[in-house]
Amino acid sequence: MASRGELLYPESDRVFLEPYLPPPDRQVKDAGVPFVTLTFATSLDSALSLAPGVQTALSGPQSKAMTHYLRCRHDAIMVGVGTAIADNPSLNCRIQGVGGYGGEGLVGQPRPVVVDPLGRWQLTSETKILKLAKEGRGKAPWILTTKTPDSENARLLEEVGGCYIVLGSRTGASEERPSMTWLDMLRAIGTRGIGSIMVEGGGVIINSLLSAENAEHISSVIVTIAPTWLGQGGVVVSPPRTEGSSLPVARLRKTKWQQLGDDVVLCGSLGA
Numbered sequence: 001m002a003s004r005g006e007l008l009y010p011e012s013d014r015v016f017l018e019p020y021l022p023p024p025d026r027q028v029k030d031a032g033v034p035f036v037t038l039t040f041a042t043s044l045d046s047a048l049s050l051a052p053g054v055q056t057a058l059s060g061p062q063s064k065a066m067t068h069y070l071r072c073r074h075d076a077i078m079v080g081v082g083t084a085i086a087d088n089p090s091l092n093c094r095i096q097g098v099g100g101y102g103g104e105g106l107v108g109q110p111r112p113v114v115v116d117p118l119g120r121w122q123l124t125s126e127t128k129i130l131k132l133a134k135e136g137r138g139k140a141p142w143i144l145t146t147k148t149p150d151s152e153n154a155r156l157l158e159e160v161g162g163c164y165i166v167l168g169s170r171t172g173a174s175e176e177r178p179s180m181t182w183l184d185m186l187r188a189i190g191t192r193g194i195g196s197i198m199v200e201g202g203g204v205i206i207n208s209l210l211s212a213e214n215a216e217h218i219s220s221v222i223v224t225i226a227p228t229w230l231g232q233g234g235v236v237v238s239p240p241r242t243e244g245s246s247l248p249v250a251r252l253r254k255t256k257w258q259q260l261g262d263d264v265v266l267c268g269s270l271g272a
């Protein structure tokens with residue numbers, strides 16, 4: 001029986017996910033790039049949330065536990081700054097037996113990585129990730145940025161063992177809207193020992209990763225589909241189509257489905 005705040009994800013359900021997960025002992029390979037799992041929860045109208053900046057519960061209890069299991073099977077977990085600001089997320093693993101939840105130290109806890117090119121995320125004593133790191137219930141975050149970090153933010157981050165990683169902006173990006181390439185971001189964390197990362201969202205991050213230019217970096221896709229329509233105006237997963245092309249942007253292969261409560265979980269891979 002799990003105590004308060006801990007999630008249970010049964011062994012019998014774990015077997016289904018195994019072919020789509022990074023091997024437990026995976027080391028960084030290809031040009032220092034980690035194994036990348038794209039994973040998110042979507043509505044039937046492909047929405048992640050009711051509106052930008054609005055946290056929206058889509059996963060039921062069983063698929064939520066599945067997501068937490070994924071967190072303990074990856075070295076890191078990535079979100080965009082839009083998600084960090086909207087959700088003030090924990091981005092830790094609350095599965096029973098993982099570090100801070102009945103387990104030793106921080107074993108099984110993923111490293112949160114936040115993509116924040118302009119340094120928009122203001123950290124405070126109320127920032128959940130920092131609190132959890134202080135309490136030994138999650139790792140301190142790394143923030144990928146192109147700007148010199150604000151000194152108070154840097155202090156709060158370093159106090160719990162986190163850091164900013166400053167990267168160059170992609171060639172051609174404007175000064176006002178700097179952007180990092182996926183290769184640079186993945187290499188930056190790969191060279192720091194991250195062998196696997198799950199990318200959770202939000203919309204901008206997912207659509208950019210699924211675009212024709214970047215989809216090659218995706219090793220595996222695990223999507224929770226909740227039986228609900230959120231309606232127009234939501235943050236939608238719909239990657240840009242290559243100009244002039246009438247082909248779909250991407251198609252999943254080697255698909256498998258699993259029902260978890262009222263939700264279904266779709267797993268697959270991209271490419272051959």
Ligand SMILES: NC(=O)C1=CN([C@@H]2O[C@H](COP(=O)(O)OP(=O)(O)OC[C@H]3O[C@@H](n4cnc5c(N)ncnc54)[C@H](O)[C@@H]3O)[C@@H](O)[C@H]2O)C=CC1
Nearest residue numbers: 040041048049053054080081082083180201202203204205
């Ligand atoms: N249902 C689900 O599984 C999830 C839902 N969400 C929801 O998504 C919403 C947030 O999504 P968005 O507003 O689209 O924000 P987002 O989380 O995708 O962050 C967008 C920001 O990330 C940065 N960014 C993204 N790609 C970049 C790149 N290649 N280079 C440099 N910077 C880059 C930019 O600053 C951009 O403005 C929230 O409402 C949140 O609750 C977020 C994660 C998962």
Ligand SMILES: Nc1nc(O)c(N)c(N[C@@H]2O[C@H](COP(=O)(O)O)[C@@H](O)[C@H]2O)n1
Nearest residue numbers: 041056057058059067087089090091200
């Ligand atoms: N799997 C999943 N299902 C949903 O219904 C969601 N809204 C999300 N959101 C993602 O999970 C983060 C919150 O995680 P914590 O519980 O705070 O650790 C949120 O920021 C999104 O990345 N995911």
